[in-house]
Amino acid sequence: MLQIGKFNSLKVIKQVPFGFYLDGGDDGEVLLPTKFADEACKVGDTCQVFVYHDSDSRLIATSQTPLAQVDECAFLKVVSVNSVGAFLDWGIDKDILVPYSEQDFPMAEGVSYVVFVYFDDETGRVAASTRLRDFLFEEGKNFDPKQEVDLLICGRSDMGYKAVINGNHLGLIFKDEVFKPLRIGQRTKGFIKRVREDNKIDLCFQFHDDGARNDLAEQIIDDLEAHGGISTLTDKSSAQEISKRFNVSKNVYKKALGALYKQKRILLDKSKVTLIK
Numbered sequence: 001m002l003q004i005g006k007f008n009s010l011k012v013i014k015q016v017p018f019g020f021y022l023d024g025g026d027d028g029e030v031l032l033p034t035k036f037a038d039e040a041c042k043v044g045d046t047c048q049v050f051v052y053h054d055s056d057s058r059l060i061a062t063s064q065t066p067l068a069q070v071d072e073c074a075f076l077k078v079v080s081v082n083s084v085g086a087f088l089d090w091g092i093d094k095d096i097l098v099p100y101s102e103q104d105f106p107m108a109e110g111v112s113y114v115v116f117v118y119f120d121d122e123t124g125r126v127a128a129s130t131r132l133r134d135f136l137f138e139e140g141k142n143f144d145p146k147q148e149v150d151l152l153i154c155g156r157s158d159m160g161y162k163a164v165i166n167g168n169h170l171g172l173i174f175k176d177e178v179f180k181p182l183r184i185g186q187r188t189k190g191f192i193k194r195v196r197e198d199n200k201i202d203l204c205f206q207f208h209d210d211g212a213r214n215d216l217a218e219q220i221i222d223d224l225e226a227h228g229g230i231s232t233l234t235d236k237s238s239a240q241e242i243s244k245r246f247n248v249s250k251n252v253y254k255k256a257l258g259a260l261y262k263q264k265r266i267l268l269d270k271s272k273v274t275l276i277k
Contacts, residue, residue, distance in 0.1 A: 001025060001026070002024045002025055002026070002027040002030070002051060002059075003051070003070070004027075004051050004052065004053070004059070004070070004119060004124075004126060005051070005052060005069055005070030005117065005119050005126035006050070006051070006069045006070050007048055007049065007050050007051075007069070008048075008049060008050075008051050008061075009046050009047070009048055010022035010023055010024065010030060010046065010047055010049060010051075010061065011023045011044070011045070011046050011047075012032075012041060012042065012043050012044060012045045012046075012047060013029070013043065014029070014043065015042070015043055018033060018034060019031055019032050019033040019034045019036075019037060020032045020034075020037055020041060020043075020047075022047060022049070022061055024051075024059060027059060028059070029059075030049075030051055030059040030060070030061045031058060031059065031060055031061065032047065032049060032060075032061040032062075033060070033062075036049075036061065036062040036063045036064065037063070038063070047061070047063075049061035049062060049063060050062050050063075050064065050065065050066060050069075050092065052066075052092070052094060052126055053124070053125055053126070054094060055094070060094075062092055062093065064091065064092040064093065065091065065092075066090050066091045066092050067089075067090055067091035068090070068115075068117045069117065070117050070118060070119050070126060071116075071117070071118065072116075072117055072167060073114060073115065073116050073117075073132070073136075073152055073154070073164050073167055074114070074115060074117065075112050075113070075114050075115075075152070075184070075185030076088035076089060076090065076096070076112060076113065076115055076128070077089050077110070077111070077112040078107050078108060078109050078110060078111055078112070078113070079095055079109065080095070080109060081107065081108070081109050084097065084099060084100070085097050085098050085099040085100050085102075085103070085107075086098045086103065086107040086109075088113075088115065088128060096117065096126065096127065096128050097125075097127050097128070098113075098115060098127065098128045098129060098130065099127060102127065102128070102129035102130065102131055103129075103130055103131075104130045104131055105130070107130070112184075112185055113130055113184075114130070114132070114152060114153075114154035114155070114164070114184065114185060115128040115129060115130055115132075116128065116129050116130075116131075116132050116134075116135040116136065118135060132154060132164065132170060133170060136164060136168055136169055136170045137168060137169045137170070138169070138170050138199075138200060138201070139198075139199035139200065139201075140165075140169055140171070140192070140195045140199060140200070140201035141195065141199055143165075143169075143192045143195055143201060144192060145192055145193065145194055145195070146191055146192065146207065147191065147192045148189060148190075148191055149165050149166050149189070149190055149191065149192060149203075150165070150166050150167070150187065150189065150190075151163040151164065151165060151171075151187065151188050151189065151190040151203065152164040152167075152185070152186070152187050153182050153183065153184055153185065153186045153187075153188070154170075154184065154185075155184065156184065159172060159174055159175065160172055160173045160174040160175045160177065160178060161173045161178065161182055163190070163203060165192075165201065165203070169201060170201070171192075171200075171201035171202065171203045172200070172201070172202055172203060173190070173202075173203045173204065173205075174202065176249065176251055177193070177203070177204045177205060177206075177249065178205075178249070179205065179206075179239060179242070179243045179247075179248055179249030179250065179252070180205070180243050180247075188205075190203050190204065190205055191203065191204050191205070191206075191207070193207075206248060206249070206252065216246065216248060216252065216253070216256040217256045217259055217260050219246060220246070220256060220257070220260060220266075220273075221260070221265065221275065223245070223246075224266070224273065224274075224275040225275065229274060229275035229277065230272055230273070230274055230275070231272065231273045232271065232272050232273075233245055233273065234257075234268065234269075234270065234271065234272065234273055235250075235253070235254040235257055235258075235268070236270055237250075238250075257273065264276060
């Protein structure tokens with residue numbers, strides 16, 4: 001069965017001056033324009049092609065690779081806005097439409113957004129939406145704490161950042177879990193921090209358990225020894241400076257310093273940390 005908005009393996013059944021026709025099964029013939037066909041393409045070959053509708057509703061095959069297929073999320077840039085919606089650069093010759101009904105907020109030309117690419121059963125066309133919650137799961141019953149996941153940062157709120165998890169779920173990174181700059185559209189690794197009682201998913205970039213704190217404490221001691229027993233990176237330093245040196249949040253760093261101070265391994269004042277030898 002032909003999958004519109006995805007890659008398909010289709011057989012070449014006819015050659016014409018402007019390209020080739022491929023066997024689309026019950027959907028009929030699919031045109032592969034010459035510019036998208038391999039030079040050695042011939043009748044009888046099987047081609048791996050992406051299939052979509054052109055502006056005249058004809059089925060077109062292309063060797064181009066879109067930035068997202070149906071049922072995938074991507075960070076796409078708006079190239080134009082008109083009476084029917086916003087058109088985004090999809091990575092192929094034809095732009096993809098985000099209808100006004102699928103916009104959480106008005107989209108502006110030149111701005112990029114995280115969208116979900118879907119097949120619209122009513123129109124028979126591929127389209128995109130910023131209404132991610134309508135397509136992705138927000139409950140994470142099948143995730144385990146500390147499980148590593150792929151994240152796509154998709155939004156920001158007063159509580160923190162929203163992220164797409166493994167392409168099919170939505171979760172939240174609270175502000176106090178963010179220790180490095182994040183931007184909308186950024187792809188990064190993260191972890192499941194917990195699945196709450198309402199099954200919503202909290203995310204993090206690091207864990208604050210005893211093992212992690214002990215590892216950080218030893219890193220601080222090693223850093224002090226490498227710098228003559230004195231460091232100007234205190235609990236008053238900026239989160240950016242701390243992240244750059246140790247790749248942890250300011251809160252985690254402060255707790256590690258506090259533990260070392262209680263163990264009488266360091267001295268603390270406003271301007272420096274001193275190793276006790």
